[in-house]
Amino acid sequence: MRHLTTALAATYAGLLYLFIFLPVIVLVLFSFQDGTLPVPPLNGLTLRWYEAIFADGKLMAALGNSLIVAILSSAVACILGFLAAYAFARYTLPASGLLRGLIVAPMTVSTLIIGLGLLSVLNLTGMRLSLLTVGIGHVVINLPLCFAIIYASMGGHQVNIERAARDLGAKDWQVTLLVTAPMLAPSILAAFFLSVTFSWDEFIVAFLLSRFDVTLPVEIWSMLRSGLDPRTNAIGSVVFLVSVAFLIIMELAVFRKTGKSS
Amino acid sequence: MTATALERAERRKAWAFALPALLWTGFFFLVPFAYMAAISLWTRQGREIVATWTLDNYIAFFEKAHLFKGLVVSLEITAIVTVISIVLAYPLAWIIAERVPKTWQRFALIMAILPFWTSYVVRSYSWLLVLSKGGVVNQALLWLGVIAEPLELSANRTGTVIGFVHFFVMLLTLTIYANLIQLSPNYRRAAADLGANAFQTFWHVVLPLTLPGVMVGAFLTFVLCIGDYITPQILGGNNELVLPQVIMLQLGRRADFPMAAAMSLVLMAIVTLAYIACARWLKMERT
Amino acid sequence: MTADVSIRNATKVFGAFRALDDVSLDIAAGEFIVLLGPSGCGKTTLLSILGGFIEPTSGTIAIGGRDMTHVSPAKRPTTTMFQDYALFPHMCLRDNVGFGLRMRGMGKAERYEKAFSYLDLVGLKASSAKKPHELSGGQRQRVALARALAVDPDVLLLDEPLGALDLKLRRQMQDELKAIQKRVGTTFVHVTHDQEEAMAIADRIVVMNKGRIEDVGTPASIYMRPRSLFSAGFMGEVNLLPAKVRGTAANETEVETALGRVALPASAFVSGMPATGHDVTLCIRPEHFRSANTATPTISLGRGRITDSAFFGTHHRCHVAADGLALTAHLPQTEAPEVGAELDLRLKADSIVVLQAGAGVGP
Numbered sequence: 001m002r003h004l005t006t007a008l009a010a011t012y013a014g015l016l017y018l019f020i021f022l023p024v025i026v027l028v029l030f031s032f033q034d035g036t037l038p039v040p041p042l043n044g045l046t047l048r049w050y051e052a053i054f055a056d057g058k059l060m061a062a063l064g065n066s067l068i069v070a071i072l073s074s075a076v077a078c079i080l081g082f083l084a085a086y087a088f089a090r091y092t093l094p095a096s097g098l099l100r101g102l103i104v105a106p107m108t109v110s111t112l113i114i115g116l117g118l119l120s121v122l123n124l125t126g127m128r129l130s131l132l133t134v135g136i137g138h139v140v141i142n143l144p145l146c147f148a149i150i151y152a153s154m155g156g157h158q159v160n161i162e163r164a165a166r167d168l169g170a171k172d173w174q175v176t177l178l179v180t181a182p183m184l185a186p187s188i189l190a191a192f193f194l195s196v197t198f199s200w201d202e203f204i205v206a207f208l209l210s211r212f213d214v215t216l217p218v219e220i221w222s223m224l225r226s227g228l229d230p231r232t233n234a235i236g237s238v239v240f241l242v243s244v245a246f247l248i249i250m251e252l253a254v255f256r257k258t259g260k261s262s
Numbered sequence: 263m264t265a266t267a268l269e270r271a272e273r274r275k276a277w278a279f280a281l282p283a284l285l286w287t288g289f290f291f292l293v294p295f296a297y298m299a300a301i302s303l304w305t306r307q308g309r310e311i312v313a314t315w316t317l318d319n320y321i322a323f324f325e326k327a328h329l330f331k332g333l334v335v336s337l338e339i340t341a342i343v344t345v346i347s348i349v350l351a352y353p354l355a356w357i358i359a360e361r362v363p364k365t366w367q368r369f370a371l372i373m374a375i376l377p378f379w380t381s382y383v384v385r386s387y388s389w390l391l392v393l394s395k396g397g398v399v400n401q402a403l404l405w406l407g408v409i410a411e412p413l414e415l416s417a418n419r420t421g422t423v424i425g426f427v428h429f430f431v432m433l434l435t436l437t438i439y440a441n442l443i444q445l446s447p448n449y450r451r452a453a454a455d456l457g458a459n460a461f462q463t464f465w466h467v468v469l470p471l472t473l474p475g476v477m478v479g480a481f482l483t484f485v486l487c488i489g490d491y492i493t494p495q496i497l498g499g500n501n502e503l504v505l506p507q508v509i510m511l512q513l514g515r516r517a518d519f520p521m522a523a524a525m526s527l528v529l530m531a532i533v534t535l536a537y538i539a540c541a542r543w544l545k546m547e548r549t
Numbered sequence: 550m551t552a553d554v555s556i557r558n559a560t561k562v563f564g565a566f567r568a569l570d571d572v573s574l575d576i577a578a579g580e581f582i583v584l585l586g587p588s589g590c591g592k593t594t595l596l597s598i599l600g601g602f603i604e605p606t607s608g609t610i611a612i613g614g615r616d617m618t619h620v621s622p623a624k625r626p627t628t629t630m631f632q633d634y635a636l637f638p639h640m641c642l643r644d645n646v647g648f649g650l651r652m653r654g655m656g657k658a659e660r661y662e663k664a665f666s667y668l669d670l671v672g673l674k675a676s677s678a679k680k681p682h683e684l685s686g687g688q689r690q691r692v693a694l695a696r697a698l699a700v701d702p703d704v705l706l707l708d709e710p711l712g713a714l715d716l717k718l719r720r721q722m723q724d725e726l727k728a729i730q731k732r733v734g735t736t737f738v739h740v741t742h743d744q745e746e747a748m749a750i751a752d753r754i755v756v757m758n759k760g761r762i763e764d765v766g767t768p769a770s771i772y773m774r775p776r777s778l779f780s781a782g783f784m785g786e787v788n789l790l791p792a793k794v795r796g797t798a799a800n801e802t803e804v805e806t807a808l809g810r811v812a813l814p815a816s817a818f819v820s821g822m823p824a825t826g827h828d829v830t831l832c833i834r835p836e837h838f839r840s841a842n843t844a845t846p847t848i849s850l851g852r853g854r855i856t857d858s859a860f861f862g863t864h865h866r867c868h869v870a871a872d873g874l875a876l877t878a879h880l881p882q883t884e885a886p887e888v889g890a891e892l893d894l895r896l897k898a899d900s901i902v903v904l905q906a907g908a909g910v911g912p
Contacts, residue, residue, distance in 0.1 A: 009357045016354045017373065020432060023388035024377045026398050030391060038391055040401040084283035091276030103283055106291050108537065110489030112506055113526045117294030120301055120519065140290045143283060160635035163602060167622045167629050168649030168700055172275070182639040201382050203492055217383045224387060224496065228394070236384035243379035251372070267619065268604045 024240065031233035038230045049234040059235060062219035066200055069131055069215055073138035074146075074195035078188060080139070081146030086180065089154035090162070100151075107144035114140055115208040122209070129211040137205040142195040149194070153187035193250045197243065302523035309517050319524035332508035333528065339419065339494075339504060340487045343426040344480050350427065351434035352476070358435070359442040371439055375432045386496040389425045390416055393497070417499030425497040426487055433486075434479045441475030442468070474547050481540040485533050505529055551734050552613030552626060552703035553578045554599065559608035561594050568594040569605070570760035578613075581730050581737045583747040585783070586757035592740045593708060595757070599738060600629045600706050613703055623652075626703035630710050634693040636681040642668060642692050643677040649700035667695040670729065687718045694726070698733060707739040711746060723749045744784050748772070756780045774819050778904055781832045788876050790831040790850075792903075794823050804829060804903070808850040808872055808894070817903045830904050836864065836879040837900040838892070848901065850894035853878075858886045869894070
């Protein structure tokens, strides 16, 4: 009986893992397809599609744009989120529940609506669509997340730690820089990394708010118009590998640290 | 009661810390949102938006079948996806939490959500590779002789649902696992101690205790699924459009911003209703 | 360094709640003061006002003769040792202890040397490179003490620092704390709700209740001669016997209780001499019913019957019924009290304290 359920469980889990990994395996496998169609049969293995994408100036520019937008918008979201979390955790503000609700509100609204709203106001002000406008949109999306993560990690016991620093002569900026920020480093880093991955992958806002300089998802989107193409497989595989590398760094840097100190 | 000098200084500092985030959200979220709400009540003449207040856009949405159908299709697909995803994800989460040795659980979980980190656009594209007529599944089935003609797995509702289920199975496995692992083992011990067998323990104790977590996951699935444009656009074909596709169509081909705004707000109203329903249910569970 | 502290009419109001109500107190330089009371009595509020973390609604604080009422915590000659230690989790012990010196601009070499000497004081020099999470509760507590002392404060404020430790470790730390205080000579103001801890370490105890000071004095005087019913009850078990003043003759005053008339010396009336006919309360510690067979002059409250008895190690705790009153008596461990046996309720005249009814107890 016990063996039977274990076998059933293993079979079920195996099938589901197959379902989960199938598209990724196919994507990576056929990025090496020696032919112009990334579908069976597999004619042979080649690296030429990778050569093609790395030689593609537009694609590489989009990749660079994505990195810049992701890192800068996440940094802004983290700084704003950290400051706001600090304000709400350490001080009593009037209507603080309402104000906190305002900051996390964009999280509950679909990115399509955020993008459309920003687009309509930008049209009104005559501001040109660019990477800057994409970045602004990404901060709007990621700020609630950064705020929520950092706010959740600000416990009451840290109040006394900050008091102790002040008591020992630290000025306000010294308390923030030498005590609060390093103490919250794990959650600030987690918020930053998560924010970077979201921004890196975000499509709708980037699509609506950009024009000539586009981010990688938007560039890949336009590649899709030409149908199945091994070049899309290649760039998709690269993006996946970069994300996984990022995940491993995050796992090692952030979660190991918090695991140790708890 | 007058505030002391210290308290006044503290309050000034509090505002200085909170204002940047509040202003950012105000300028780039609240104002655009309010403006869009206003636009949804205006009309389009040619390519111009005219500020005459009217409910015409909303009325048109509910009256014109080709627009309203988008909402119906969206709701149907979302419901199907949510149910299938929960049914598939719960056992996997349970197996990882209960049957996988402790030291391997984190690894098993990370593996279960690894394709999460492929680019969103790329993920839908790779399903196209799997499901299209010349794709892996059809080729394999043809080769095995199971089918004589390729199955229509993409460019229709099936494709959209499979693409969605793939994403949400990962998401729900994560949330349900987090719930299962939080349960004190003493619940299970107590149930076993009182004579319940493994199935009874699961059915009467573990499942009810994890239901709130499942509900939160289901809500998340609902919100992300009903608002998504990419998956149906890539995998769903052109015969059956979901609401976000209809909205983008208004925007792109017809440049009817007021109509797109009105439909976006309907979409948001539905999400809000779902949120209220979910929150009330959770509250009822707790009391 | 060390300094005296003077609190004048300190009041703190939070909304409708008077956390501190017109408190005045003088603390001598180098004194070990314990603020004792139940939670919500205002002791922590008073400590926070001394540390500068909250400002009093009215009243003044002076340390070393200088007015500190509106001075920020950083600029006060005080440091606080927090209940949860509040060690910086991301810094090693050396950096924790050296933090205050770093804020004062002291160079690295000198700072480390001083940090090491304070870690040495608390016996943790060997662990200076460790992080706080690698330490036990008692060790963290020592680091918090070293960190607070390293900046050489005039006054050290201790906010229930031993609260999180288990009993055995708490006793050990009490002894250490007292020894270190003697060595450094700094004025210590220590908050606790544990009266045994207060007696173990204090030069003087300040008993607080409902935002007010109930009693101030050495541990012995507060225990033996409490000046309020609250203070008497908080310091340990006590029998409260209602009585009426019948008259005063020579240096004795006669009061009437349910257990008969008793003549008491004037020294028993710690909260002033009441007029004839006033209601008073006799406070009798349970361990004072031990004078039945001694030769010293005693007062008799008649006889009682033991209704229940339990052995507590240092004594037998007995419930005694006497004329419808329920009393508690602690009998020596060498005796073997039996339920149902009679007990001679006799005690030394100077062990009774008489308080005016209602003295010191709020409504």
